[in-house]
Amino acid sequence: MTAETDAPLGVAVIGAGYWGPNLVRNFRASPEWDLVAVCDLDTERARDVVGAQGGAGAGIEVTDDLTALLAREDVVAVAIATPARTHRALAEQALHAGKHVLVEKPLADSVEAGRAMVELARRNDLILMTDHTFCYTPAVQRIRELVEDGSLGEILFVDSVRINLGLVQPDVDVFWDLAPHDLSILDYVLLGGLQPIGVAAQGGDPLSAGKSCLGYLSLPLAGGAMAHVHVNWLSPTKIRQMVIGGSKRTLVWDDLNPQQRLSVFDRGVDLIQQSVDSADRRTASINYRLGDTWAPALPEREALGEMVREYAAAIREHRDPATDGDAGLRVLSVLEAAQTSLRAHGALVEVETSAPMLEIVR
Amino acid sequence: MTAETDAPLGVAVIGAGYWGPNLVRNFRASPEWDLVAVCDLDTERARDVVGAQGGAGAGIEVTDDLTALLAREDVVAVAIATPARTHRALAEQALHAGKHVLVEKPLADSVEAGRAMVELARRNDLILMTDHTFCYTPAVQRIRELVEDGSLGEILFVDSVRINLGLVQPDVDVFWDLAPHDLSILDYVLLGGLQPIGVAAQGGDPLSAGKSCLGYLSLPLAGGAMAHVHVNWLSPTKIRQMVIGGSKRTLVWDDLNPQQRLSVFDRGVDLIQQSVDSADRRTASINYRLGDTWAPALPEREALGEMVREYAAAIREHRDPATDGDAGLRVLSVLEAAQTSLRAHGALVEVETSAPMLEIVR
């Protein structure tokens, strides 16, 4: 690591709509980064984003000319915060120009597009990162540690509930709107990423909105384990809860309880012994543990600040970021398979994953 | 109705195992009933049940001779609390003897057996009642009222969660152990009973116990509505929660919060208008209501006392009880269809219901 690598990296934000300003603010606040430009077809909007955040904004270019922007040598990396259908074209243009690319979730609007992006980045030896922001919250970071260090044991089940009174989106259903959060978290905390045996989706459209307004995803995992996601726009009570049942301990994440977001229960069920009797029936002795509960303290930290730090670290250390393009692709694959399952009345549908990924898992 | 009908009705309890003593206690405490006998092959056990409850127990016969018992003229009705596989034979014997029959849930161990019982009772003009105890709790009684009087509007979705650290049962899976509670409640509170379009079941067996230890039932209802049940033996946190989303109001029943079991939210989503534009896309205007919450007071009352009262009333008034044989049969039908769905990896399976029932619904 030379002194040069410690200089801030030049970055440009593409897209000044809903999410862009958050990226602009965090790149500016980070000592790792030097925000050099904001690009949007609507340059007035881009100028507002730069100006509204106080200070001179001196030195930050506002432009609608992406080609010129990508020609700038001081731009090492870009962050794309535009509609999903435009992600592939913009990312490919940037990757061809030799820039590292961060893409707002979802990675793309189809598995096909996502895979093309992943492969191009790999060929060009550039970083492709998906902005799965939730993975950088202190709670999810801690959950991953607890899975990795074996505190929970083997994962037996994950049950995730994300329901509230939400806007019925004009262009996407409740799965595409809310489930990416749950799926990206699952992908982040499960060892080897989210690799379900299949997906079965059930949706409800009781208001005849023309799309699912509430729904359930069942994701059987290897070894009889099961992940399940409940998303719902129509619930007057807001619930953001994930239960991760492990063979050693079980974790409950209640994101709406700031006083005790994470609880780790040293309780569980063990199948102590198991035999097959003469009648070919399994018999089992079950052991229940009723131990203490433990709520780890969590730091107060903005997830997006952590995310841009990881982006810089991945570039400097020439390694995959924690939420890379493959992670984005795995989430896309589940969403597409869920769509297929919905059309098949909930039949279990295999998740299309590339061979290289399967090799990683096995 | 003559004065005679107000005299206590003679009843015998068949089965002195786990549930029998509860029935004995409630029949004894009820002014509507005169408990005349307890029948069990293990007469010592039966004697304990009669004796342990104080007093002389004078006049209560303890017997293992069912035929003699059913020949007694003062026995108007029986209550069967034996293993499910014996329900059909015992109920048929009692019905042939002209006795009204109450059966502990589940009604039988198969739809075929249950239907035979229902049909025999109907032919003999006798009451066949299923002891769906939960339906007689003050909370469920109130929920039914709120559905019936239109307070909730049309039912859009029902989400029921029943999870805790539970015993892995030797003979049944988690669906047969826990879901009958949720299904019987759904059957009781939904107008016309539980008549799903189909059932899709997903189960997990992460301990290799040879059966599902956690699982999910999706029950699409008419009009795009959806009921869903989550049962789990492996969760260290206990949750007993049902959310019933209606077009007017939404109800949350949290059975573990004695200070506020029921909450009725005057909040919801309305699809005000809906049109199909030139591009053949539906557009919708959504209206959100954020009104008050209301928690009705509930009386303190034992459900089983209410249940035996209903049994007596149905006999006296010569009408179907609130949880009749058909209700038990509908629950059985869903459980059987769920088994089929499990074997088909979660495919949506039609629920076998008898023609007469379908006629009622349509």
Added chain:
Amino acid sequence: MTAETDAPLGVAVIGAGYWGPNLVRNFRASPEWDLVAVCDLDTERARDVVGAQGGAGAGIEVTDDLTALLAREDVVAVAIATPARTHRALAEQALHAGKHVLVEKPLADSVEAGRAMVELARRNDLILMTDHTFCYTPAVQRIRELVEDGSLGEILFVDSVRINLGLVQPDVDVFWDLAPHDLSILDYVLLGGLQPIGVAAQGGDPLSAGKSCLGYLSLPLAGGAMAHVHVNWLSPTKIRQMVIGGSKRTLVWDDLNPQQRLSVFDRGVDLIQQSVDSADRRTASINYRLGDTWAPALPEREALGEMVREYAAAIREHRDPATDGDAGLRVLSVLEAAQTSLRAHGALVEVETSAPMLEIVR
């Protein structure tokens, strides 16, 4: 009311420290007000406050010359956000210059100073308002309505708890730091304001910080009622709860439960009849009501915006604001009496209130 009165009122904020920026932001955002100047001895700090909020800040004077500022004719009113010990001198200067005055809480650092301010404002026919911000939250506004319209009946008791892990303040104890919130709320919601028979204070200093770090105020009210305040800097659990027991209904305000901040319980105790028997003992028949609970919906609204609106309305309508100088004086009086009680080991100490106020009460 002429058209002129609808023009924005010119206001200057004095003090650009901790609270000043909040006032600046809300005066700017309000159509009722025209912020014409910010005054601070540290003009750089004042300039930052004006500039940091985007836009040109054109037309907003930044000055350290209070005399010149008060000579401006377009300044109709001032808002003082400086340390409490400076409130009296600044307010008197502004009142002599004919300006209406809003003062950050507490009104002053002594009852004597506060009374002088109240009397000067009255003599000069000018508004003196105390910024009791909490009184303008949707929750407190609704509580006041429920007391005023008789929904709660007569107030029997008020129990307020405000505890958390807080900074041990260098200059004030926990009573002066936290209790003004509770006392100002009590003053706002009780009919006729907070007029206790006396104050008894108990404080604890277990860390030998030289001041109370936790404490209790008992405030006996007329008719046997009781208000009580618990403040604590040393509690790891945060509680913000007020229970208002009324003869008809009881209200619980849990400010940390955004899903149900206010609960109104239609439960309570009535003393139905009461007689004195021959042995001169009172006998009473008690009636318990166990009715529904009701949680009124509350709008999302910033309290400070509502407060500056009330300031403008009081000036335009030439009336006392909801939290006037007398309100600030009543809170001060209780705090001073509490100090006296602390020195007297918790003896009940009369609250010094001016004769005119007493006349209002009796």
Added chain:
Amino acid sequence: MTAETDAPLGVAVIGAGYWGPNLVRNFRASPEWDLVAVCDLDTERARDVVGAQGGAGAGIEVTDDLTALLAREDVVAVAIATPARTHRALAEQALHAGKHVLVEKPLADSVEAGRAMVELARRNDLILMTDHTFCYTPAVQRIRELVEDGSLGEILFVDSVRINLGLVQPDVDVFWDLAPHDLSILDYVLLGGLQPIGVAAQGGDPLSAGKSCLGYLSLPLAGGAMAHVHVNWLSPTKIRQMVIGGSKRTLVWDDLNPQQRLSVFDRGVDLIQQSVDSADRRTASINYRLGDTWAPALPEREALGEMVREYAAAIREHRDPATDGDAGLRVLSVLEAAQTSLRAHGALVEVETSAPMLEIVR
């Protein structure tokens, strides 16, 4: 200690009213005890208590003749569950007869009576135990361990809340009805027992019931620490919460949350250093810790069973029981001092404790 001491101890229960049956049931269930008699002036009531609990009740004498009972040699100990005003006379009679004595709380109806009982037991070398049942719950037992082993550090404050909608008692006020629970727990968990510097009591009687229906006790402890008790019959929400703030950790006991009764917060405030500056003002550097929370698992165990076990152990081991006569006397002393404080409008009143006890403290 000979083998003989392991034989069950003969015990008689005096009083078959409200609490007596609970004692009867637990003495019977305990292998340490042999219940030989139940004594009540109303022998029919006594007979019901013996008979209602099933079995023959053979060998259990039912009597109204206390003198004869106390003459029985197989009666080693008695348990008194009669009205408080009769405790002294009955206990003295039993102690004179050489029997160990357990007394239902409160120990007596006055400090004078209580002290006479304690002294007589001491002179006669007999056990005098107070039935402070709550001290034998798993939660309180665990709290005492955490105080004793230093996990909490020095106790800085204790705040106990015990409020609900309760019966207005005909003969006692809310302090005598509810506070004995809190005071006996405080006495049990604080090292050296409850030895406050004084007591200040504030009561409210908003219904003109002729006695306090809600009230507050402040109990300043040595070193600036403070204990405080809030009891209330008029609250529609039920709260049973005790916060014990320590210099190392803080414990919250929420008795209505069966899923997490005890929470131990590794959070707190330290006064790191403290100096007196030139202006004679203390300055302090405060350190905040924000560590994990830990909820110890608690066994399910009936408190009364544990209490009768301790009674037997104290007799066998010839030692003071955990809740001895002195403990009962300390609780009585606080209650009497609180009455005096109430009459003195809340002034701090010294607690009358015997000289020997004071020596222990100083």
